[in-house]
Amino acid sequence: MPEKKGGGGQSQTYDSQNGEYTEEEKSARLEEDKKKIVLAKIYHLDDGKETFVFPDPEVHDLEYAELYLRFVAEVETAVINPTKLTQYLLVKQPKNDKSVFLKGLGYDLSNPEALSKAISEKTFFNQVLGCRFNSFGLFFVAPTMLPDLVGFKLVRVRTVWQYNEDGTARFITMLVGGEKQ
Amino acid sequence: MTIPLYSRVMTVRDVVFDDGDLVLKKGTIGTVVDVAKSKDGKEYVSFETEDPRYAAFPVFQLAPEDVHLVFEDFKAPKS
Numbered sequence: 001m002p003e004k005k006g007g008g009g010q011s012q013t014y015d016s017q018n019g020e021y022t023e024e025e026k027s028a029r030l031e032e033d034k035k036k037i038v039l040a041k042i043y044h045l046d047d048g049k050e051t052f053v054f055p056d057p058e059v060h061d062l063e064y065a066e067l068y069l070r071f072v073a074e075v076e077t078a079v080i081n082p083t084k085l086t087q088y089l090l091v092k093q094p095k096n097d098k099s100v101f102l103k104g105l106g107y108d109l110s111n112p113e114a115l116s117k118a119i120s121e122k123t124f125f126n127q128v129l130g131c132r133f134n135s136f137g138l139f140f141v142a143p144t145m146l147p148d149l150v151g152f153k154l155v156r157v158r159t160v161w162q163y164n165e166d167g168t169a170r171f172i173t174m175l176v177g178g179e180k181q
Numbered sequence: 182m183t184i185p186l187y188s189r190v191m192t193v194r195d196v197v198f199d200d201g202d203l204v205l206k207k208g209t210i211g212t213v214v215d216v217a218k219s220k221d222g223k224e225y226v227s228f229e230t231e232d233p234r235y236a237a238f239p240v241f242q243l244a245p246e247d248v249h250l251v252f253e254d255f256k257a258p259k260s
Contacts, residue, residue, distance in 0.1 A: 088214065096212045096229050136219045136242040139227075160227075160240045162217070172227050173214040173240060 021058055029059045037067045054165050057135050065133040069140050069163065070126065076167040078120035085112040089174060101176050106149025118146050123159055125169060138163045139172065191228065191248040197241070205241055206234075213248065214240070 021029070033053055052072050055065045089098050090109050102108070107115045123144040131140035139162050145154040158175040191213055197205040211230030218224050228241045228248060235241075 084215075093212065095210065096214070096231055130238045132238065132240075132242065134242060135221075136217075136223070136225045139240065139242060141238060141240075162215075170217075173229055175239065 026059050029053070030061070030064060033060065034064060034067065037064075037071050055133060055138055057133060060133070062131065062133055065131050065138055066128055069128045069131055069138070073125075073163055074167060075125040075161075075163070075169040077169070078123065078125075078161075078171060079168050080116045080120060080171040082112060082116065084171060084173075085115055090115070096173075098174055098176055104150070105146060105155060107146075114149065119144055119159060119171060119174070122146060122154075123161075125161075129158060141175070144174070193228075193243070194247055194249040197243060197247050205230075205243070209235075211239075216245075 036052060052068065053059075055068050060068075086109060090102060090107065090112060092099050099108075102115065107118075123142050125142050127143055129141040129143060131138060133139075139160060141158050141160050144157050144159045146157055147153075148155050160172040160175065161169040162172055163169055191211060193205050193207055193209040193211075195207050205228075209230050209232050211228050211232070213226045214229045215227035216224065217227075224245055225242050226245055226248060228243050230239050230241075232239070
């Protein structure tokens with residue numbers, strides 16, 4: 001059986017006839033990975049030898065992606081493009097404006113680094129509020145407790161990230177309000 | 182195709198499906214908040230909408246051809 005490199009660098013088998021996984025192989029891979037997550041991360045039976053395959057949309061489903069993000073993926077670095085703050089979040093927008101909200105907390109174009117620091121340090125990457133998983137990658141929402149620079153309290157917002165296989169999370173946007181309890 | 186980033190109001194050109202499931206309805210208005218490439222080098226955009234139907238998770242990943250620029254020179258109201 002030919003080998004196909006999985007997202008995590010682990011080899012996976014697939015059907016050489018059409019270049020796709022057979023249903024049997026998909027099912028076996030999915031169950032195996034879920035079992036590993038449950039044993040190793042939820043019941044702490046990790047012997048240090050288990051390896052996890054980065055979620056592959058050809059094999060895994062949303063349920064697996066959520067388990068993966070919650071119990072396996074350890075975000076080591078948050079990557080925030082400065083222009084995302086200085087050209088989008090902190091600038092008045094015709095739609096999806098966040099600048100007024102952020103200004104009320106003391107964040108504006110004079111201190112974008114403070115917002116960047118707050119987002120990267122105050123986001124709880126192990127608390128996945130939701131995720132989308134498709135051929136473009138793995139996107140997820142996490143809670144962020146933004147320090148209010150004016151009122152000296154913490155304000156909860158949601159931030160959207162793209163998880164990369166190298167353990168980094170790339171900041172996509174911030175969501176203000178509309179959170180279902 | 183290069184999508185201009187930020188401050189551009191876009192609408193979904195047609196109904197978007199993902200694996201047979203309806204993702205976004207045609208005409209949904211929003212903003213492109215990110216442009217990136219997938220592992221296989223395919224360009225995609227992250228589209229954020231204020232449409233209340235998608236309030237729980239209002240960000241979607243779409244192919245650039247799925248969105249259509251509405252007002253490139255839209256002036257935001259002064260705060």
